[in-house]
Amino acid sequence: MATAAPTDATAAEVQTVVAARLLREARSVFIGVGRPSTAAILARMIYNPDLVLVYESGTIGARPYRIPLSIGDGELAETADAVVSVPEMFNYWIGPGRIEVAFLGAAQVDRLGNLNSTVIGDYDHPKTRLPGAGGAPEIAAGCGEVVIVAPHSKRTFVERLDFRTTVGFGDGPGDRERLGFRGRGPSAVITDLGVLEPDPESKELTLTRLHPGVAIEAGREATGWDLAIAANPDRTEEPDQAELEALRELLER
Numbered sequence: 001m002a003t004a005a006p007t008d009a010t011a012a013e014v015q016t017v018v019a020a021r022l023l024r025e026a027r028s029v030f031i032g033v034g035r036p037s038t039a040a041i042l043a044r045m046i047y048n049p050d051l052v053l054v055y056e057s058g059t060i061g062a063r064p065y066r067i068p069l070s071i072g073d074g075e076l077a078e079t080a081d082a083v084v085s086v087p088e089m090f091n092y093w094i095g096p097g098r099i100e101v102a103f104l105g106a107a108q109v110d111r112l113g114n115l116n117s118t119v120i121g122d123y124d125h126p127k128t129r130l131p132g133a134g135g136a137p138e139i140a141a142g143c144g145e146v147v148i149v150a151p152h153s154k155r156t157f158v159e160r161l162d163f164r165t166t167v168g169f170g171d172g173p174g175d176r177e178r179l180g181f182r183g184r185g186p187s188a189v190i191t192d193l194g195v196l197e198p199d200p201e202s203k204e205l206t207l208t209r210l211h212p213g214v215a216i217e218a219g220r221e222a223t224g225w226d227l228a229i230a231a232n233p234d235r236t237e238e239p240d241q242a243e244l245e246a247l248r249e250l251l252e253r
Contacts, residue, residue: 009212009238011211012035013244013248014212015035015149015191016035017039017244018190018211019149020040020046021043022101022188023039023051023101024048027050028051028052028099028100028101029102030094031053032071032103033071036104036105036149037067037103038250041064042243042247042250045250046242046243046246052081054093056071056139057086058084058088059077059083060080060082060093061080061082062076063080064076065253067250094135094139096142097143097182099142099143099144100143100144100145101143101144101145101147102139103146103148104136104148105117105148105150106136106148106156106166108156108161109158109168109205110157110159110160110168111204111225112198112204113169113186114161114168114170115168116161116163116165116166117131117133118133118162119162133165137166141181141182143183146168146183146185146187148189148190150190150191152192152194152222152223157222157223157227172202172203185198185203186205193210193218195236196208206227206228206229207219207233208230209234209236210235211236216229
């Protein structure tokens with residue numbers, strides 16, 4: 001793999017590459033559409049050809065050539081090792097913890113990694129009615145770990161969710177265990193500014209890494225609470241030429 005670091009990677013490209021890098025050693029990943037799907041396909045292309053892609057529609061081991069338009073895209077079923085029913089997906093694969101990593105997105109994220117994908121505003125009279133939970137609550141409860149991929153802004157990173165759709169760390173340490181969840185919860189939140197990880201004790205999301213050219217103050221200003229920041233945040237390694245070329249080629253398919 002080339003080592004020269006290009007200087008023209010966009011924030012979205014850096015975010016996608018960082019998400020893909022997290023799957024270098026993973027055996028299986030549960031994904032939806034959008035950037036998480038792009039990152040997972042990229043990971044199979046350049047790091048981990050044995051990575052098993054699992055989609056909520058019931059396709060296991062899908063090998064899409066292009067980015068699927070939806071979880072019902074025909075190419076997912078055509079290229080999958082197996083296609084199972086949605087009840088089997090959740091009762092046999094997700095619930096018992098057979099999927100190692102899940103990539104999730106959301107409209108809102110709070111400081112404990114809880115997610116809202118239901119409504120913006122009051123539930124009975126919302127400003128915006130969102131797509132809803134889908135399988136996210138069960139996915140976050142049962143998969144080995146959860147990686148959240150979201151844009152970093154005060155609109156997304158809020159002090160208080162308008163609706164708690166999906167539990168990250170709930171109300172704090174011990175809440176997942178009290179609820180009987182199998183998975184260990186959010187391990188990282190990848191944004192277009194950096195990476196947040198839960199504090200080992202408090203479980204509060206902490207900015208541990210900044211992407212190239214991003215200042216700490218930018219992270220503070222884009223967060224709706226007093227963001228916890230590591231003493232010496234790491235710097236994301238620039239996407240190299242091979243990573244960037246592969247991603248751009250994938251997006252053009």
